[in-house]
Amino acid sequence: MSTGTVTKPSAAPKGGGRRKLTLPWIMLIVAAGLLLFSLVRAVSGANDLTSVGQVSGALQLAVPIGLAGLGGLWAERAGVVNIGLEGMMVLGTWFGAWAGYQWGPWVGVLFGLLGGALGGLLHAIITVTFNVNHIVSGVAINILAVGFTQYLSNFTFAEADGGSSKQSPRIDQITKVTIPGLSDWLSDLQAKHWFFVSDLAGILGGLVTNLSLLTIVAVLLIPATWWVLWRTAFGLRLRSCGENPVAAESLGVNVYKYKYIAVTTSGALAGLGGAFLAIVATGIYQEGQTGGRGYIGLAAMIFGNWMPGGMALGAGLFGFTDSLKLRGGAENVHALLLLVAVLLVIAALWQLYKKKYVVGVISAAFSAGFFLWYALTDEVPSQFVDAAPYITTLLVLALSAQRLRMPKADGLPYRKGQGK
Template sequence: MSTSTVSATSAAPKKGGGRRKLTLPWILLIIAAGLALVSVVRLISGANDLTSVGQFSGALQLAVPIALAGLGGLWAERSGVVNIGLEGMMILGTWFGAWAGYQWGPWTGVVLGIIGGALGGLLHAIITVTFNVNHIVSGVAINILAVGFTQYLSNFTFDKTPGGSSKQSPRIEPITEITVPGLSDWLATLQGKHWFLISDAAGALGGLVTNLSLLTVVAVLLVPATWWVLWRTAFGLRLRSCGENPVAAESLGVNVYKYKYIAVIVSGAMAGLGGAFLAIVSTGIYQEGQTGGRGYIGLAAMIFGNWMPGGMALGSGLFGFTYSLRLRGGAENVHAMLLLIAILLVLAVAWQLYKKKYLQAGIAAVCSAGLFVWYALTDQVPSQFVDAAPYVTTLLVLALSAQRLRMPKADGMPYRKGQGK
């Protein structure tokens, strides 16, 4: 079966529908514009840690598990299977990664974490693809089972080892970190000058070459690798055709069940790798509840990215940056973000006026004015708002982007072999 033949099964977006695909030049332009805007906010607010090397290094580390969960969701949903169970698969990845990591080393933990997540994906595939159970019900069940299963295992494994307990594992040996000598120090010095845009760019680049775990490098490379496999190979084209029109794909000889199984197992493996990253790299220890909803936020990043790897990576970076703000400088940095959001809403007002959507423009103008007043009359924000900032960001991003999204046409729809006959 030729690649061109299968492509006919994948319905193209209608004119005017959906968003344009984010090519590399557009992604770089968005990053540059965002960096310039953050630089303006930093100068006005005086929150110099907003674009420091430590801020970007922390943001990258926090974004990686979210991005891996997002990649997992992308693989599954491109094949037509909704994977709400990513959170549970991440939990399995954290437990198995830590269990193997403290005994046989961190890289063994990474492999076992991937396998643990893949087993969760296999279970989800059996339930949804073979038995045609509702995808949401299956995902929620896996999330609940993963919590109970790991709690049960911890009671007779970690609880009986030195340094462990029923809620956490012993300390895991760290994975090698990379710091580019000379370049890292130079960028840190340049960032410390606090020059407009130049210092901010130095902070961003410094975060990419300072204390960078080898597993972070692997995780980042998985984003372009996923794009290449799904959009530049015949295998990827067949897999995506299963998410667009499985009946037509079957009529052209595609084994739809096989591709759905592969996609959902890979989805679980990606989420498991994200969980192993949390346990081995982020904290160096397994702790009960440490995923903290990152599987769900990964799904939000995938939706924000319009089911594309590049957009998903941008969304993950945004959420990771927000998490890092909460951990570094807390209230001061989040207070500065009020100004950033207010400026973004001003730009939204201009855009809505250009499109002659006066009601939306009015609502955005009122929200922007409120944020400007809040920023001007206060020096800090309540600690509760600081803690909630990542989740508020998730809701805002989804609310602002939801109207221009295009999910795979057969995503979440039941499919039986031979149903088109």
């Protein structure tokens, strides 16, 4: 008979526990980041750094990466590593464009989802049912997706008006939304280049100007994923499969079913990212247009510590640096050197405060190098401009590696009944 005893919650471990960020702290961090951007913009004179066009472009570039990262999060929270995100995005671009130019963009979005889901289902069959190494399966799907879409293009797009074996005919655009009045007011305020105020106006203006309806859907999928995986019984069961599948099975959870659902959903989200590239970002399918965004989405997910919010931040960071390259070229990336130098100073001070002297000194040395680079040059080489988004991704992953915690059973082989 149950005694009805309620145990007292244990205290947070001293020194080793991590406190959850509350909303006031998150807002304070965002405000501090915006203040830093405003300072860099004012010093460098790169006024496009936080302009409406810059933010709007960054959002559009971040969406496909964020969708791929969200797909990776679903799979890995269930214990399946999904290196095949790139291939599933490729399937999404092709199927989205193929249906989009014939029956309209929203049908293309649906087919992009289905194309990516088929890739996810194949990955689930190979890894969950046949227990093949997850990395091997993902690489095979990436290769297969490229060859498969090239083959299909030869007798579909090549025979269509306005198409060829390497690209599709033009696809109709999805409706874009701009909030009248508010968008113009924020653009005018941003153009005044006032400290902090204009930067805030530029960021808010980018979020209400020329916004595709599919972008809104994609952004809403981030809190939706958090709610499903962390606030529902279904999400608890799915995450238990990635932490301890043997224990989950002992409690009656059908581990295979949840892994299949998670990996198929993962593929569908990556496929949606591919469809976004073809339908919204370019309005046309082109061979090789994913450009490694599936891998970058995986990096964004790791940077975000397998959490939706952190993943979105990582995707936004890559989208922002990519947008800097496309809009302002050398001038904006040169201003980015100053931003990196200041961030490294903050990192050095924090490491010294935590008595991690070696890491602190190294951060300070790199900071001095970036300050000198910024002070002694007026622009950066074009090769560095092109590589800036990828270098940013590597730096962020390297600096955040110590705080990462992947699901315990992620990538580990599992057989039904192995705990008996």
